[in-house]
Amino acid sequence: MDNSEKAAFIIPVFNKYSFTEKCLLNLQPFNSKFDIIVVDDGSSDETSTRISADFPWVHLLKGNGNLWWSGSINKGMEYAFRQLYSTYVIWWNNDIICASDYMEQVELLTKLYGPHTVLGSKIYISGKENIIWSMGGFFNRINGDKDMFGLNQPDSEEYCKPFSADWLPGMGTIISREIFNKTGLLNETDFPQYHGDSDYTLRALYAGFNIVVHPNLKIWNDKSSSGLMHNGHWSKLYESLISIRSNYNVKKELKFYKLHAQSIKAYRALLLKYSKYIGGFLKWKLLGLFKIKKQH
Numbered sequence: 001m002d003n004s005e006k007a008a009f010i011i012p013v014f015n016k017y018s019f020t021e022k023c024l025l026n027l028q029p030f031n032s033k034f035d036i037i038v039v040d041d042g043s044s045d046e047t048s049t050r051i052s053a054d055f056p057w058v059h060l061l062k063g064n065g066n067l068w069w070s071g072s073i074n075k076g077m078e079y080a081f082r083q084l085y086s087t088y089v090i091w092w093n094n095d096i097i098c099a100s101d102y103m104e105q106v107e108l109l110t111k112l113y114g115p116h117t118v119l120g121s122k123i124y125i126s127g128k129e130n131i132i133w134s135m136g137g138f139f140n141r142i143n144g145d146k147d148m149f150g151l152n153q154p155d156s157e158e159y160c161k162p163f164s165a166d167w168l169p170g171m172g173t174i175i176s177r178e179i180f181n182k183t184g185l186l187n188e189t190d191f192p193q194y195h196g197d198s199d200y201t202l203r204a205l206y207a208g209f210n211i212v213v214h215p216n217l218k219i220w221n222d223k224s225s226s227g228l229m230h231n232g233h234w235s236k237l238y239e240s241l242i243s244i245r246s247n248y249n250v251k252k253e254l255k256f257y258k259l260h261a262q263s264i265k266a267y268r269a270l271l272l273k274y275s276k277y278i279g280g281f282l283k284w285k286l287l288g289l290f291k292i293k294k295q296h
Helices: 017-030 047-054 068-082 102-113 177-183 196-206 234-242 250-260 264-288
Strands: 007-013 035-041 059-063 088-091 096-098 117-125 131-134 137-139 146-148 173-176 210-221
Touching (some): 059 068, 234 250
Parallel strands (some): 007 088
Antiparallel strands (some): 088 173, 137 146
16 A cells, blocks of 8 residues: 555444444554544444544544444445545454554555455454454355355464455455445445445445455454344344344345345245254253253
C-alpha cells in the first residue's frame, strides 16, 4: 500500500464497552497509518462518550439502534469511501484482536493481490491454543452445503497457505473501492445481523472478484460475546429461531437460500441443520429427565 492508498477499519458496536476498549487499544499503535471508524448503533452504556474521551483519534459515527451489523458496516463503508477517500476498508468487530504484524501484512498483501481480490483473515478462537474458527467459507449452490474451512480444527500445515473461498465472515475482511463500486452495499434489509457478510462476499465472487484467505493475516475472536443460543431453555429455543440476533433465524436462512441456491435440493442442507439443532435440544431435554446432563 503506497502513500496514495488509504485503509480504514470499520467497527460496529452496541454496548459492551470493555470489548471496544480492548479492541481500540490493540489498534491504537496503527492509527497514524490507518483510519479507525467506530459505528455506535445506539449504545446505552455511554460507549460514544467514552470513545470520544479515551480515543479522540477515532472517527465516531452513530446510529439509532436499528442499523445492526450490516447497516453499521454500510454506514462505515460509505463514510470511508466517500468522505475519507479510502482505498480499502477492513471489516472488524470489537471482540477481535490482531497479531502484532497484522498492519504490515495488510500493506504487503493488498499490494500483492491488488484491488480485484477480497482478502480474508485467518481467524483463531480466543483462549484456545491454535484452534481455528475460520479460513473462509464454502457454499455449494446445488446441494446447499455451507460451512467454514478449518472450523474448530487445530492449526496445521494445511492451513498455512492461502485459501480460495466462496465467502468470508465479517471480521478481518478487506474490501477495495473497486469491489465496493461494483458490488455496492450489504443487504441490510434481508440480512441485518447474520449472513450480510456471506451474502456480500458471494455477490462479489459472482461479480468476478477473487476471494482469498491469507494465513499471514492473523486475528483472534472472542466467541463469548456472539450470537443467541437456546442454552437449554424452551423460550430461548423459540427466540433463537426468530430473533435477528440469532444465527438460527429461520427467515434469514430461507432468504439466503432463495437468493443463492440453484436447486431445490439445496434446502435439504437447511433441513439437516435444523434437525440437528432442534434434535440436539430435545435429546438433552429427554436425557435430563434421567438426570443426565450435557458436559461442556
